[in-house]
Amino acid sequence: MSDSLLPLDRLMKTLAERAETRPAGSYTTKLMDGGTAKIGKKIMEEAAELIEAADEPGDEGRNHLIYEAGDLIYHTLVLLAYRGVDLEEVASELARREGTSGLVEKANRNAPQ
Template sequence: MDVLDQLQSVIATRRGGDPESSYTAKLFARGRAKIAQKLGEEATETVIAAMQDDPAELTKEAADLMFHLLVLLTDAGLSLEDVRAELARRGGISGLAEKASRETK
C-alpha cells in the first residue's frame, strides 16, 4: 500500500468521527460544499507556490491539495482506485481526443 492509499484509509476512518478532535472529521461534518471550497483554496495556493518557483513550498501545497482531494473523493464515495481506473481508461488516447470526446457529451 503506498502513502496515498494509506492516507485515504486514514481519511475514511475519520468520517463520522469527532469534529472537535479531528480536522478531517470537521471537514466531513461541514459537508461536501465546504470540502470542495477548501480543495479550491488549496488548488489556488498550489498555483501561487508554482508561480513563486519555490520547490519546497510547491511540494507542501501539492500535499495539501492531494489530501483535500482525497477527502472530497471519500465524501463522494470514490477512491483512488476509481481515479486510477479512469486514468487507465484514458491510456493510449490523445489528450486532445479525450477532451474532445467529453465536450460532445
C-alpha cells in the first residue's frame, strides 16, 4: 500500500468510529446527525468550490485546488462512514472497473437488464 493512502485509511477509521460513537462537539458528529441531506449538501458545496478553484491561476490557485479537494474527499468519506461503507469497498469497485472504458461502463449502467 502506498504511503499516500495511509492518511486516508486513518481518517476513514476515525470517521467509522465517530459514526458509531457520535462524540459531542465533533464536526463529524454534527454532519452525521444531519443525515444524508446535511452531508450531501456539504459535498455539493465542496464540489462547487473545487471546480471554482480549478480555474484559479498559478501556485496559489493550485494550492487552493488541493485544499478544496481535501474538503471534498473528507466530506465524501463522512458520507461513506455514515452509510457503513469502507474505503476498501470503494477501492474494490474501482478495481472492478479497471481496464474498462468509462464510456463502456456508463453504457453498461444504462443498458436494460
